[in-house]
Amino acid sequence: MRHFDELLEQLRNKLLEMSGLVEFSIRESVKSLTERDSLKAKAVLKRESEINQLELDIDEIATTLLALEQPVATDLRFITVAGKINNNLERIGDLAVNIAERSESLLSHARFPVRADIVRLADLAESMVERSLDAFVRKDAEAARRVLVSDDAVDDLRDSIYNELISYMKKNPAAVQQCVDLIFAARSLERMADHSMNIAEGVLFMVEGIDVRHQVRVQVN
Amino acid sequence: MRHFDELLEQLRNKLLEMSGLVEFSIRESVKSLTERDSLKAKAVLKRESEINQLELDIDEIATTLLALEQPVATDLRFITVAGKINNNLERIGDLAVNIAERSESLLSHARFPVRADIVRLADLAESMVERSLDAFVRKDAEAARRVLVSDDAVDDLRDSIYNELISYMKKNPAAVQQCVDLIFAARSLERMADHSMNIAEGVLFMVEGIDVRHQVRVQVN
Helix, strand or coil: CCHHHHHHHHHHHHHHHHHHHHHHHHHHHHHHHHCCCHHHHHHHHHHHHHHHHHHHHHHHHHHHHHHHCCCCHHHHHHHHHHHHHHHHHHHHHHHHHHHHHHHHHHHCCCCCCCCHHHHHHHHHHHHHHHHHHHHHHCCCHHHHHHHHCCHHHHHHHHHHHHHHHHHHHHHCHHHHHHHHHHHHHHHHHHHHHHHHHHHHHHHHHHHHCECCHHHCCCCEC | CCHHHHHHHHHHHHHHHHHHHHHHHHHHHHHHHHCCCHHHHHHHHHHHHHHHHHHHHHHHHHHHHHHHCCCCHHHHHHHHHHHHHHHHHHHHHHHHHHHHHHHHHHHCCCCCCCCHHHHHHHHHHHHHHHHHHHHHHCCCHHHHHHHHCCHHHHHHHHHHHHHHHHHHHHHCHHHHHHHHHHHHHHHHHHHHHHHHHHHHHHHHHHHHCECCHHHCCCCEC
């Protein structure tokens, strides 16, 4: 096996490891919120440095691959997309930390029920991240496209969550802190969904060479 | 001039154009908020598609450069960092749009004064973005390092803004919507500052080959 191919394999494996860690963090952060579980919140905080270190390792392998030789078109697309997915995963890990911190804050105040729409948004965001990563692993453009169509559902849930919490706060000022915590948790879930769409767009670029970002043009390289 | 050098020059110029547009968007979004100016908010919304298009153009040039030949180490670092700065700038543009939208929402409700700490945070975030981009243009590692030390000031301002607005809402439920708008505006400013730090870290990597992200290791390539 050439050194280049070995590094490419390493890049793939590290990215799978990173995906696994980040998916774990999403699940545990959501459970810390919905099940009021401080141990799960702490598990997320503990994983953060591991995810950060993996991000650095993956970026280093990708840069080395680009420096090593002139990659052919498919390898080049894989390497650049892997780099972007890496950065998106690291951000998703940060967002899981944000959610875990909001769970801790909620646990330190009077009990306040998590709204049904937040649970729905959490399920959707979690599934979008998982499906975008599956699409990457299986180089499946159709699966990537199916992630992109969830955008409207995410926006609708976000709007309904914000509106409900803002109305609630107006009538129950004593619950302001808890409502703000949930607004931030919802915002983090929405951003996770955004990152899953970035990943899906990366998969489309990798598989079909089409840049669908910002949906303003379809460009074939 | 070789085709490679021409493209490198193009990458530099497009990135300068992108920087100019994004700095404009930050300034106008902050003014739309502090001066209650709907025209400035609309100016930011109008620029969004231009910034998005530039992001795609810059990514395409960077990818072409990587495919064209095996770049020497300094060029490779410049190209990969330019790609990352590009993505950070696009996100800063999005955040300016978020702030402009919050300004529009604030204009549609009873007048509510913007807190002094938000103006301070806005000044700080704006200056951090400008200084990180200056550091990039001048390849100035010291200037990049000075951006990174502003992190604590940003966190302190954010905490004091959140605490003040949450206390205010508890006593004045009629102002909940305006306080939530300002909390989101402050969050966007904080994220802009985060992106300026990503840019500064990119400059350090480009100039010195040191990866200072996550501050867990100092690695010399």
